[in-house]
Amino acid sequence: MVMNQWEEFLAPYKQAIDELKIKLKGLRKQYESSDKPSPIEFVTGRVKPISSIIDKANQRNIPFDRLREEMYDIAGLRMMCQFVDDIDVVVELLRQRQDFEVVEERNYVEYTKESGYRSYHVIISYPIETLHGQTNILAEIQIRTLAMNFWATIEHTLRYKYDGDYPPEIRNRLERAAEAAFLLDEEMSEIREEIQEAQKYYSRQKSNKHKHD
Ligand SMILES: Nc1nc2c(ncn2[C@@H]2O[C@H](COP(=O)(O)OP(=O)(O)OP(=O)(O)O)[C@@H](O)[C@H]2O)c(=O)[nH]1
Numbered sequence: 729m730v731m732n733q734w735e736e737f738l739a740p741y742k743q744a745i746d747e748l749k750i751k752l753k754g755l756r757k758q759y760e761s762s763d764k765p766s767p768i769e770f771v772t773g774r775v776k777p778i779s780s781i782i783d784k785a786n787q788r789n790i791p792f793d794r795l796r797e798e799m800y801d802i803a804g805l806r807m808m809c810q811f812v813d814d815i816d817v818v819v820e821l822l823r824q825r826q827d828f829e830v831v832e833e834r835n836y837v838e839y840t841k842e843s844g845y846r847s848y849h850v851i852i853s854y855p856i857e858t859l860h861g862q863t864n865i866l867a868e869i870q871i872r873t874l875a876m877n878f879w880a881t882i883e884h885t886l887r888y889k890y891d892g893d894y895p896p897e898i899r900n901r902l903e904r905a906a907e908a909a910f911l912l913d914e915e916m917s918e919i920r921e922e923i924q925e926a927q928k929y930y931s932r933q934k935s936n937k938h939k940h941d
């Protein structure tokens with residue numbers, strides 16, 4: 729594919745990411761204006777870089793004319809949560825939406841990957857309105873806690889450096905870090921109510937202060 733063919737191919741994915749970021753960030757805003765604590769801490773999204781699409785297509789033998797059907801992470805979003813239990817709440821919110829359809833779920837929270845990776849993945853089919861009519865694209869939403877995200881971000885960077893083939897010392901440290909992230913999530917869950925009371929108190933103080941400013 730030449731450059732403007734890529735641009736044309738990626739346009740609906742860019743549009744999907746722009747729309748979905750607004751929609752999913754909107755969920756957090758709705759929680760903020762209610763008195764319920766938000767299960768969503770923050771949302772990010774990206775369109776997969778062209779070089780990464782080409783590498784993955786080559787590794788998996790995916791012909792370019794099958795990319796829309798077979799590569800489901802060209803549009804990718806992440807929803808970060810404070811607590812492990814929030815992940816289920818977010819997944820349920822996604823399942824109940826009318827503006828897209830959940831086509832697959834992968835539970836790497838319960839079934840941790842061998843690398844130590846934990847996250848809940850939801851693949852959706854999302855309708856995009858274009859000049860040529862409606863088209864459905866696949867997008868991947870990764871839902872994870874802040875601790876899971878910290879580990880995965882560091883591991884992703886190292887994976888690039890070592891091409892997934894870690895020296896034993898690094899492998900060992902990554903395993904211990906995954907264990908530490910797991911324990912951190914457990915500890916935070918134990919003091920969840922305490923934390924949420926404090927957050928409620930803090931946001932009440934903040935809004936009182938604004939009223940008096
Ligand atoms: N940092 C990190 N991220 C991972 C790992 N495994 C999966 N992911 C993330 O999850 C995405 C999808 O992973 P999977 O559900 O395993 O999909 P897959 O097609 O079997 O494998 P990938 O080649 O990793 O896309 C990846 O593109 C990464 O963003 C991991 O071990 N470490």
Ligand SMILES: Nc1ncnc2c1ncn2[C@@H]1O[C@H](COP(=O)(O)OP(=O)(O)OP(=O)(O)O)[C@@H](O)[C@H]1O
Nearest residue numbers: 772773774776777780784804805806868869870884
């Ligand atoms: N679903 C997602 N939401 C937000 N960011 C993502 C998502 N998936 C990957 N990213 C980020 O996008 C950047 C480029 O990702 P890229 O697609 O090359 O990585 P990857 O997910 O590891 O890919 P691959 O599956 O091809 O190994 C990285 O910083 C990665 O962390």
